[in-house]
Amino acid sequence: MSGSDIAAIFQGAIVTVTLSLIGILIGLPIGLGLALIRWANVPVVAGIVTLYVSMLRATPLVTLLLLLFFALPNIGVPINPISAAILALVMNTSAFNCEVWRSALMNFPKDQYEAAQSVGMRAGQRFRRIVLPQIVRVSLPGLVNEMSLLIKVTPVLAVVGVVDITRAAVRIGAQTYEPLPPLLVAVALYAPIVFALVSLQRWIERRQIAAEAAA
Amino acid sequence: MTMCPLTCSNVLSRRLMLCLLAAQFAMPMLVGNAQAAGLDEIKKRGLIVATEDDFRPFEFVKDGKPTGFDNELIDDLRKSAPFEIKQEILPWTGILAGVSTGKYDVAITAAIITKERKQSLEFTSPIADATHYYVKRKDDKSISSIKDLSGKTVGVQAGSALLARLPELGTMLEKDGGKLGKIVEYTSYPEAYQDLALGRVDYVVNTIINLKTLVAEKPVFEVGQAVSGKSFPAWAVAKDNKELLAFLNEFIAKEKASGRFAELQKKWFGEAFPDLPVAFEPEF
Numbered sequence: 001m002s003g004s005d006i007a008a009i010f011q012g013a014i015v016t017v018t019l020s021l022i023g024i025l026i027g028l029p030i031g032l033g034l035a036l037i038r039w040a041n042v043p044v045v046a047g048i049v050t051l052y053v054s055m056l057r058a059t060p061l062v063t064l065l066l067l068l069f070f071a072l073p074n075i076g077v078p079i080n081p082i083s084a085a086i087l088a089l090v091m092n093t094s095a096f097n098c099e100v101w102r103s104a105l106m107n108f109p110k111d112q113y114e115a116a117q118s119v120g121m122r123a124g125q126r127f128r129r130i131v132l133p134q135i136v137r138v139s140l141p142g143l144v145n146e147m148s149l150l151i152k153v154t155p156v157l158a159v160v161g162v163v164d165i166t167r168a169a170v171r172i173g174a175q176t177y178e179p180l181p182p183l184l185v186a187v188a189l190y191a192p193i194v195f196a197l198v199s200l201q202r203w204i205e206r207r208q209i210a211a212e213a214a215a
Numbered sequence: 216m217t218m219c220p221l222t223c224s225n226v227l228s229r230r231l232m233l234c235l236l237a238a239q240f241a242m243p244m245l246v247g248n249a250q251a252a253g254l255d256e257i258k259k260r261g262l263i264v265a266t267e268d269d270f271r272p273f274e275f276v277k278d279g280k281p282t283g284f285d286n287e288l289i290d291d292l293r294k295s296a297p298f299e300i301k302q303e304i305l306p307w308t309g310i311l312a313g314v315s316t317g318k319y320d321v322a323i324t325a326a327i328i329t330k331e332r333k334q335s336l337e338f339t340s341p342i343a344d345a346t347h348y349y350v351k352r353k354d355d356k357s358i359s360s361i362k363d364l365s366g367k368t369v370g371v372q373a374g375s376a377l378l379a380r381l382p383e384l385g386t387m388l389e390k391d392g393g394k395l396g397k398i399v400e401y402t403s404y405p406e407a408y409q410d411l412a413l414g415r416v417d418y419v420v421n422t423i424i425n426l427k428t429l430v431a432e433k434p435v436f437e438v439g440q441a442v443s444g445k446s447f448p449a450w451a452v453a454k455d456n457k458e459l460l461a462f463l464n465e466f467i468a469k470e471k472a473s474g475r476f477a478e479l480q481k482k483w484f485g486e487a488f489p490d491l492p493v494a495f496e497p498e499f
Contacts, residue, residue, distance in 0.1 A: 005278070007279070008279050066312075069309070073317065074317070081303070158306055161303050161306075167268075170269060170405065171269055171276045172276075174270070174275055174404075175271060175275045175277050176432075177429060177432050177433050179406070179409050180409075
């Protein structure tokens with residue numbers, strides 16, 4: 001394995017991290033939105049969201065991706081591999097995020113919400129100041145769990161030609177007929193990426209504990 | 216009182232069933248009417264070419280750049296074609312499906328011509344001789360001829376023509392009273408070779424060209440005998456795309472006439488195939 005091979009795997013790492021980050025950053029708020037729609041029981045829309053979430057959770061990511069990639073051009077929507085990959089990641093992770101957010105919302109004490117109402121807070125204020133800080137705390141472990149799963153599911157994006165860490169490693173193995181060394185490099189790259197994510201979670205949790213102690 | 220949740224969930228599941236039913240009818244709209252682009256449209260928007268990334272020596276990636284037999288031909292095509300060439304590099308899994316749905320105009324890879332594939336695809340003139348051979352571990356003394364393969368585990372690529380034509384080997388074995396052993400399918404060949412080295416399969420079937428390149432690089436393996444009749448790989452376009460097919464065949468004919476084709480074959484396959492047919496009708 002040459003130096004340029006290792007550079008190729010690092011290039012794959014940039015793709016893995018970028019696509020995961022985009023998927024997480026778009027999927028997180030969409031998941032929250034979906035959970036709020038279900039929580040508030042918005043007529044008709046809540047039913048559609050329920051159906052969306054159950055269908056997306058029942059569809060393997062690779063199948064969804066191939067379907068989007070090959071079917072969308074047929075109805076006149078041209079889509080390139082990267083957009084198809086992001087779309088599939090977001091659709092998939094938002095469905096799972098929705099359920100994590102919803103579990104926190106379902107356990108949210110109703111009396112707090114009513115107390116906020118009685119002191120005259122508006123709906124937006126109630127959500128920002130009372131609900132959101134508390135559900136973020138409860139949802140965080142579940143959300144980070146889903147994020148780390150998302151990072152590790154990115155190799156399936158290779159079916160449409162996205163070259164992530166694993167695909168870069170496979171390509172090198174196919175050229176040198178020595179698949180093991182590049183795979184070892186690949187494995188060694190996933191660990192720090194997920195570790196960075198978990199450290200971020202710990203940091204947020206510590207800050208919350210400190211803020212609570214100060215209050 | 217207890218009835219309510221039951222009826223509620225009934226209504227929900229009925230709605231779900233209706234939605235799923237509607238989705239079933241909507242699906243053909245999504246997957247149907249695949250339209251192949253004619254040459255006029257290609258001249259406007261460019262030719263979208265799909266190639267593989269782990270199929271040495273035809274196409275593979277070295278130092279981040281696509282190389283191999285087919286990629287050098289694409290370079291030639293780029294110079295002579297009256298339109299732009301856009302290349303997509305992806306694993307084998309999505310390539311033929313992408314061509315038949317119109318996502319790519321042509322698969323410039325070594326797609327073996329088979330009867331089944333000809334139902335949805337059109338093939339150019341063959342680009343090499345791809346008769347199927349088996350490869351084994353050099354130190355495996357139990358295999359020295361075809362009849363020794365009886366009952367042994369074979370590794371082959373999933374969805375490949377090599378898999379589709381294994382029954383041919385089965386027939387050869389049955390003549391001597393043997394039979395085809397367990398078949399293990401891989402998404403691509405590097406994994407199959409690795410498993411052969413580890414002893415999890417006893418032999419791997421691939422085309423003679425791929426195996427020769429492998430053995431040149433990895434002397435722990437040894438190429439055996441042919442396990443199929445004549446077999447040719449070619450580039451694939453969508454079924455109704457006669458214009459593009461004619462254009463590509465003309466390009467191949469020109470490359471053959473100028474001696475460039477033989478030169479590239481020698482460089483990547485170690486030998487030239489001077490008497491390749493212009494068109495090939497597969498028996499299998």
